[in-house]
Amino acid sequence: LEPVTVAISIAAVSALSGYLTYSDFFSCRFSECCKEDRPLNVSALKLDLEKKLFGQHLATEVILKALTGFRNNKNSKKPLTLSLHGWAGTGKNFVSQIVAENLYPKGLKSNFVHLFVSTLHFPHEQQIKLYQNQLQKWIRGNVSACGLSVFIFDEMDKLHPGIIDAIKPFLDYYEQVDGISYRKAIFIFLSNAGGDLITKTTLDFWRAGRKREEIQLKDLEPVLSVGVFNNKHSGLWRSGLIDRNLIDYFIPFLPLEYRHVKMCVRAEMQARGVAVDEDIVTRVADEMTFFPKDEKIYSDKGCKTVQSRLDFH
Template sequence: MAAIHKATILLLLLISSSLVHCNEHGLAQQTDFNEDGGEKDSIWFSNAAEMKDFAQLSWEYVHELQCWLWPEECEDIKREHADWSWNSIGWDSLNVLSDLYSRVTSFTDLTQGSVINNLTGLQWDLEQRMHGQHLAVKQIISSMKKFLQEDESKKSRVLSFHGWTGTGKNLAVRIIAENLYLNGLRNRCTKVFIPQLHFPHLSNMEAYKVQLEKQIREISSRCTQPLFVFDEADKLPAGLLEPLLPLLVDDHQAHSILIFLSGVGSSTINEVTLNFWRAGQHREVITLDDFDRPLKTAVDRHEDQLLPWHLLKEGLIDDFVPFLPLERSHVKMCARDVFIARGLPYTESSLERILQELVFVPKNERVFSAHGCKHVAQRIHFMKP
């Protein structure tokens, strides 16, 4: 089966021809282009804007496929999404690529629709793997228990994750998926949406709404408990609320979980946490009540043309989940986890070496990691013995 997966991805690579290559780690890597739009050292596609745009889009699909099928091979690989010229590649090309992507992610034993709902495992994993996030752990466990055990109305559950980069929002999503669904985010009942990949241009909003409604309908038709994740929700346009409304307000729709990840309110979260630290109080004494009003106020001040503001105004968010900035001790535990996961030996000295390469803020106190645990795995990968 693995051979079929890789053969299919090879076909996807061939679609974009020689414009997409693989780096030394086996991950897709786009080649550079000259200022005139042509590929360097290539006479095939010089000044071919359409192929350039198609290659850029192809890279995103290939990368998501790789992370979806082989998550261990794409750890900490991130790229800035380009501003694709959708008019140049046309919707026909997009549909071909989308259709192939859909077929690959459906044609695999890893995408069974089994729901396991292991609340015990969920609590253990959150407590063991989510370092420095006692509030997020508490809120997620409480929310999932209400949803799975107490919610007789069978309405969808909507969680809004807020916090700085690298504080564990995506990790929390993975842990939820791993304990509620067989094979986690590779399960056919789960779907992650990324603004720059799935909804990059406001001019195509009507098409996005149709596609989003279609995907929600398809997943909901085969799953009694779908999981929909919207990364970087603070970049999602308000127009996407329309296809989501049946999930959010209709009791007869599938019993869904929707999670929105956002950086909105992170400054407020950081400020509150820093004030507790300056007052000499341990972060464990911080409660959810300390963030309830500040977080809602931060979202309310956010642009009203974006989705989070409308979700708040319509009262559609069940739980706000704050992710606190991480201190040195938490980042050290992240580094330890990476060493263990990779089967590498480590010492207290090697953990300290990782911390020395990271940036901590504010400038005077240097209490919190500026990027949380985001770059830890990358530092370990390039660390000299």
């Protein structure tokens, strides 16, 4: 059989079985497809988070629930907004990548996933108005092309106050704004703001002899939202997004311990296709620095420099 005949037969069978429409088959085969109505593969996302993300039981649980609920709800009243907080190298970008890959096979490289980095895209304080206009245009254009667009804002703590409020109308409970519905879009904010509050709570649990897995969202989420709202350097200082309850979840990323750093080293070795050597794992983990000064429990940079350190061994 010729490839064309095979393609047509597969398309016809798929269309008949209701799995894909005929035009879907061709458009999705030859260019990337906007997956607005496709259900999320919940077990794949769960497996990814549980296998790949270390030491973040709260983030794993909340992200899984939030995405599943949102994607299964055919009548969502607003876009999904997640605000991820935590110390450097604790997995915020890593999780965004996992989420993106579970929505679109090309992940962060997908045409429907957009990453904004504050210091790169919005560097000058004097140009806030310009950035606000550009941001609105960019989001409007992309959501009109694909409802299930994903927008990731990295370095929120370095974003000049007020910029993010430009997207408030898109995050609100409107059916449409100027003829466009934003209700299927996903907004993810990443920030180091609140990292100190998260560390303090995690440390309190540790000092009280309690397991970190006992920390619940209610121990952190309220402190986090208030802390971020009152922090001039959070990107969400006095933000209407918090005021109007437009952020669905504040998700804490806990500081990583020595054992988590070791897990990151092992994962990196496996990703490089080399056999895991426990001596090297220990040596790389021992090279990292830990805080607080006395107890030395949490890695200063999380797992961030693990990859480059591994190159030396």
